[in-house]
Amino acid sequence: MAHRLSPASKIVAVTAFVFIVVLTPREWIVTFIGYAIVLGIVLLAVGVRPARMARSLVLEVPFVAFALLLPLVGPDPSGFAGLSIAGMWAAWNILIKASLGVLAATLLAATTLPVDMVAGLQALRLPTPLVAIFTFFIRYVDVVSHQYRRMRVAQEARGFRATSPRSWPVLATGLGALFVRSFERGERVHLALVSRGYDGRLPVPEAGMPRSWPLAAMLPVSALVILAGGWLASW
Amino acid sequence: MVISLDHVVYVYPDGTPALRDVSLGIAAGERVALLGPNGAGKTTLALHLNGVLRPQEGQVRVAGRLVTDDTVRETRRQVGLVFQDPDDQLFMPTVRQDVAFGPENYRLDDVPGRVERALAAVGMQGAGDRAPHHLSFGQRRRVAIATVLSMDPGILVLDEPSSNLDPASRRELAEVLTGLDVTMLMVTHDLLFALQLCPRSVVLAEGRIQYDGPTRELLADAGLLARFRLELPYGVVLDPTDG
Numbered sequence: 001m002a003h004r005l006s007p008a009s010k011i012v013a014v015t016a017f018v019f020i021v022v023l024t025p026r027e028w029i030v031t032f033i034g035y036a037i038v039l040g041i042v043l044l045a046v047g048v049r050p051a052r053m054a055r056s057l058v059l060e061v062p063f064v065a066f067a068l069l070l071p072l073v074g075p076d077p078s079g080f081a082g083l084s085i086a087g088m089w090a091a092w093n094i095l096i097k098a099s100l101g102v103l104a105a106t107l108l109a110a111t112t113l114p115v116d117m118v119a120g121l122q123a124l125r126l127p128t129p130l131v132a133i134f135t136f137f138i139r140y141v142d143v144v145s146h147q148y149r150r151m152r153v154a155q156e157a158r159g160f161r162a163t164s165p166r167s168w169p170v171l172a173t174g175l176g177a178l179f180v181r182s183f184e185r186g187e188r189v190h191l192a193l194v195s196r197g198y199d200g201r202l203p204v205p206e207a208g209m210p211r212s213w214p215l216a217a218m219l220p221v222s223a224l225v226i227l228a229g230g231w232l233a234s235w
Numbered sequence: 236m237v238i239s240l241d242h243v244v245y246v247y248p249d250g251t252p253a254l255r256d257v258s259l260g261i262a263a264g265e266r267v268a269l270l271g272p273n274g275a276g277k278t279t280l281a282l283h284l285n286g287v288l289r290p291q292e293g294q295v296r297v298a299g300r301l302v303t304d305d306t307v308r309e310t311r312r313q314v315g316l317v318f319q320d321p322d323d324q325l326f327m328p329t330v331r332q333d334v335a336f337g338p339e340n341y342r343l344d345d346v347p348g349r350v351e352r353a354l355a356a357v358g359m360q361g362a363g364d365r366a367p368h369h370l371s372f373g374q375r376r377r378v379a380i381a382t383v384l385s386m387d388p389g390i391l392v393l394d395e396p397s398s399n400l401d402p403a404s405r406r407e408l409a410e411v412l413t414g415l416d417v418t419m420l421m422v423t424h425d426l427l428f429a430l431q432l433c434p435r436s437v438v439l440a441e442g443r444i445q446y447d448g449p450t451r452e453l454l455a456d457a458g459l460l461a462r463f464r465l466e467l468p469y470g471v472v473l474d475p476t477d478g
Binding site for chain 1: 282285287308311312316318320322323324325326327328329332335336337339340341367368382383386
């Protein structure tokens with residue numbers, strides 16, 4: 001069902017959820033567990049497999065590495081087991097918020113096609129040039145990457161192997177050529193656009209089932225309720 | 236004359252003359268091939284027909300109307316320009332959005348109906364929700380034609396429509412094009428494709444029209460072909476009176 005919610009409602013719901021998570025004080029550990037349970041239920045309900053959740057969490061590995069350092073280098077390293085208590089809080093803060101954020105983004109990505117994401121952004125009145133850039137990116141990322149792959153094959157077909165920094169000039173020249181070709185393609189696409197009456201606006205129809213907004217709102221509203229519970233408990 | 240060019244001159248910004256003095260008239264319903272060697276100015280001429288380029292001297296009239304800033308928008312609706320590379324033409328994420336692009340810009344009525352009819356006209360019904368990069372090259376070429384057919388243009392201008400197509404796709408495209416009730420100007424190097432579809436040919440070379448007459452007579456005249464650097468495929472000899 002989440003696949004049929006209007007893209008705009010999903011984008012707003014996920015963004016609101018992430019904002020609520022980020023604004024929650026790091027000491028409210030039970031509140032974060034509540035968020036995780038709600039998000040986990042929704043993810044499983046829309047059919048996102050745990051394996052996919054784990055794969056998406058790989059994204060935050062650089063932040064995890066940074067966070068794990070904090071208890072070692074934080075101030076006053078005389079706390080628990082020779083680690084900095086303040087550093088541990090900072091690490092927890094980064095880890096839990098980043099994980100919930102990444103999983104929320106996974107929820108959006110798993111239920112929304114890139115095309116619909118653009119339609120949603122347009123429905124949310126994102127500036128037209130940005131919508132156009134996203135639209136063309138989705139359309140041409142394959143075309144340009146195919147071009148790059150053909151170029152690499154052509155290089156390798158004549159014995160080129162990128163093994164040392166000495167091969168960097170060749171790679172850089174290839175990327176430069178790709179840029180020029182893409183730029184020229186951009187000019188041709190613009191000609192094709194104006195030939196069909198383009199006046200700066202891309203028509204993207206908004207799709208989605210009725211009552212999308214109340215359904216989508218269930219995620220951030222649940223988070224708000226949990227936040228309110230945490231706030232009451234902290235008194 | 237639904238298209239008329241009157242002493243058109245166009246010089247590129249770097250000083251290269253593309254069209255030196257071109258006059259040409261095309262009547263409603265005609266199918267005309269525009270032939271000539273590489274760099275002869277064929278594509279430049281095609282871009283004049285929907286006002287993407289404007290003549291520096293001379294005039295371009297489409298459906299009796301001079302192409303100016305005031306008329307260019309309507310001209311572009313009447314003249315469907317199909318570019319050589321379908322990846323340039325198909326810029327939207329799905330086929331349906333791309334075919335609907337023109338009609339939505341012009342606020343034409345019944346956009347979904349137009350999309351369906353245009354896709355059916357090129358034999359691509361049912362492909363509306365597919366992404367252009369998932370189609371074969373021949374399918375993309377046909378969808379590119381649908382993107383302008385959905386605007387109901389009276390005139391179709393095609394840049395190298397048969398290039399890079401396998402023989403079956405080329406035949407399918409020829410069938411699609413012969414079934415269309417429009418005036419057609421086709422820029423091409425494919426002389427047999429021109430012979431199959433266009434009774435009349437115009438040869439552009441060095442920015443001037445060098446020949447304007449029946450396609451079959453041109454292709455049967457080895458001397459003329461050699462003069463314009465045009466060549467039939469190996470082993471093909473045409474009888475000027477046949478067909």
